[in-house]
Amino acid sequence: MSLLTTPLHAWHQAHGAKMVEFGGWDMPIQYTSIMPEHHAVRKAAGLFDIAHMGRVKFTGPDAERFLNHVTTNDVRTLKPGEIQYSLVTNEQGGVLDDILVYRFPQYFLLVVNASNRIKILDWLEKQRGGFDVTIEDLTAAWFMLAVQGPLAIQLLAPLTAAPIADLVYYTGTETQVLGQPAIVTRTGYTGEDGFEVMLPASHAEELATKLLEAGKTQGVLPAGLGCRDTLRLEAAMPLYGHELNESTDPFTAGLAFAVKLDKGPFIGREALVQAKANTARPRRVGLQLAIKRIAREGTEVFDTTGSKIGHVTSGTASPTLDKSIAMAYVPKEFAAVGTKLEVDIRGQRVAAEVVKLPFYKRAT
Amino acid sequence: MDRSQLKFAKTDEWLALEGDVATVGITDVAVEALTDLVYLALPTVGKQYKAGTPFGEVESVKAASDLYAPVTGEVIAVNEDLPNNLDWLSADAFGKGWIVKFKVAPGTTLDHLMDAKGYAAYWDTRAH
Numbered sequence: 001m002s003l004l005t006t007p008l009h010a011w012h013q014a015h016g017a018k019m020v021e022f023g024g025w026d027m028p029i030q031y032t033s034i035m036p037e038h039h040a041v042r043k044a045a046g047l048f049d050i051a052h053m054g055r056v057k058f059t060g061p062d063a064e065r066f067l068n069h070v071t072t073n074d075v076r077t078l079k080p081g082e083i084q085y086s087l088v089t090n091e092q093g094g095v096l097d098d099i100l101v102y103r104f105p106q107y108f109l110l111v112v113n114a115s116n117r118i119k120i121l122d123w124l125e126k127q128r129g130g131f132d133v134t135i136e137d138l139t140a141a142w143f144m145l146a147v148q149g150p151l152a153i154q155l156l157a158p159l160t161a162a163p164i165a166d167l168v169y170y171t172g173t174e175t176q177v178l179g180q181p182a183i184v185t186r187t188g189y190t191g192e193d194g195f196e197v198m199l200p201a202s203h204a205e206e207l208a209t210k211l212l213e214a215g216k217t218q219g220v221l222p223a224g225l226g227c228r229d230t231l232r233l234e235a236a237m238p239l240y241g242h243e244l245n246e247s248t249d250p251f252t253a254g255l256a257f258a259v260k261l262d263k264g265p266f267i268g269r270e271a272l273v274q275a276k277a278n279t280a281r282p283r284r285v286g287l288q289l290a291i292k293r294i295a296r297e298g299t300e301v302f303d304t305t306g307s308k309i310g311h312v313t314s315g316t317a318s319p320t321l322d323k324s325i326a327m328a329y330v331p332k333e334f335a336a337v338g339t340k341l342e343v344d345i346r347g348q349r350v351a352a353e354v355v356k357l358p359f360y361k362r363a364t
Numbered sequence: 365m366d367r368s369q370l371k372f373a374k375t376d377e378w379l380a381l382e383g384d385v386a387t388v389g390i391t392d393v394a395v396e397a398l399t400d401l402v403y404l405a406l407p408t409v410g411k412q413y414k415a416g417t418p419f420g421e422v423e424s425v426k427a428a429s430d431l432y433a434p435v436t437g438e439v440i441a442v443n444e445d446l447p448n449n450l451d452w453l454s455a456d457a458f459g460k461g462w463i464v465k466f467k468v469a470p471g472t473t474l475d476h477l478m479d480a481k482g483y484a485a486y487w488d489t490r491a492h
Contacts, residue, residue, distance in 0.1 A: 294428070317425050
């Protein structure tokens with residue numbers, strides 16, 4: 001199967017990107033290496049091509065009711081311009097995807113993970129019976145770029161018609177960018193201030209080039225999926241396929257805030273009521289290792305007596321903290337901050353301690 | 365270290381032989397491909413290794429890799445400061461970035477290793 005490409009594919013290659021397959025797409029993993037790109041986002045800004053993310057538009061009289069039926073958060077509480085983190089769950093309460101739901105005056109938008117786009121489109125198609133809703137996949141026609149970091153606002157504001165400084169976190173606006181119809185939102189997946197921009201695919205290169213030109217003397221860099229992962233991990237944001245999957249319920253994953261059991265019926269609600277009642281469920285914790293070795297996905301976690309108690313879902317060398325960090329699922333009794341544990345890295349037992357999540361939180 | 369005097373293994377170690385002492389490190393191109401090194405495990409002085417067996421590990425944000433002994437011999441010295449100065453591996457792979465010295469076993473030959481030109485050609489055949 002040939003890989004999908006975003007409208008910025010040639011631009012990545014022209015900027016020296018190393019490309020890898022991700023969720024069926026040919027995407028830049030890094031242009032230089034992970035560390036400098038990571039630091040650029042924390043200290044200046046980084047530009048991420050996120051056009052691989054699925055974007056699905058919902059119109060029609062039942063759009064709100066339909067989305068409330070297929071997602072766990074309460075769509076009805078959204079005012080125009082507001083965005084919410086939510087989950088699509090199956091009847092068993094397993095997570096099919098973690099998503100963002102955007103409400104605009106005329107329509108709703110769902111942003112889904114690249115690797116889950118087709119699965120979610122198929123799932124929505126199966127669930128739409130009895131709802132008067134039109135579902136449109138905008139992924140190919142619209143480009144999407146994230147500009148993340150403390151300088152993001154000064155890079156993007158001059159290109160945008162609307163006053164984006166007025167946007168609070170998790171809101172967005174329909175406006176113009178480069179004179180084109182666009183959506184600008186104050187969202188991201190890095191733990192840093194920043195924006196995500198959607199505009200027609202025809203203007204992808206112009207947007208990326210203008211943002212980079214505006215910031216390159218201040219340390220702004222194009223940033224690949226490599227640092228996107230280290231950034232989101234420091235911010236303790238879950239990644240589908242790692243912290244989340246169809247056999248993990250949202251409460252175990254620590255995402256209770258995105259599940260509104262009292263909003264009325266929705267797919268998976270009965271199972272989720274039971275999952276919430278099961279207080280013996282494992283917990284998602286942060287681990288900090290005693291040495292710099294990386295506890296990668298699947299690394300086994302032990303208590304100090306040597307009993308296996310859990311596994312790592314993501315781990316990396318945190319560029320900001322200069323420590324080895326990981327997220328893991330462990331039983332409740334081992335989840336308290338300060339608990340001493342061990343991980344097995346290629347046969348070596350390495351001391352690890354449960355630490356507070358997120359590992360990194362920006363000063364506000 | 366003069367690169368033209370070095371020998372190279374397919375597993376990206378370099379070797380410099382002086383008398384019966386082989387100094388071993390990892391090549392600059394291999395370090396560059398690993399990028400963002402975070403950890404290096406050194407062997408213990410006195411330990412014996414057979415050619416082709418792992419004697420240590422190097423880990424980057426991307427992956428962990430074993431280091432393989434290019435010759436059979438006994439570890440007589442390790443670069444103890446290197447694990448805390450991993451940038452030496454990228455800045456000076458064939459000098460300050462040396463990893464270990466082996467006293468090679470009697471009768472050791474280097475015929476199974478490549479010269480600089482052969483290694484460069486071999487490197488280019490691999491996907492990175």
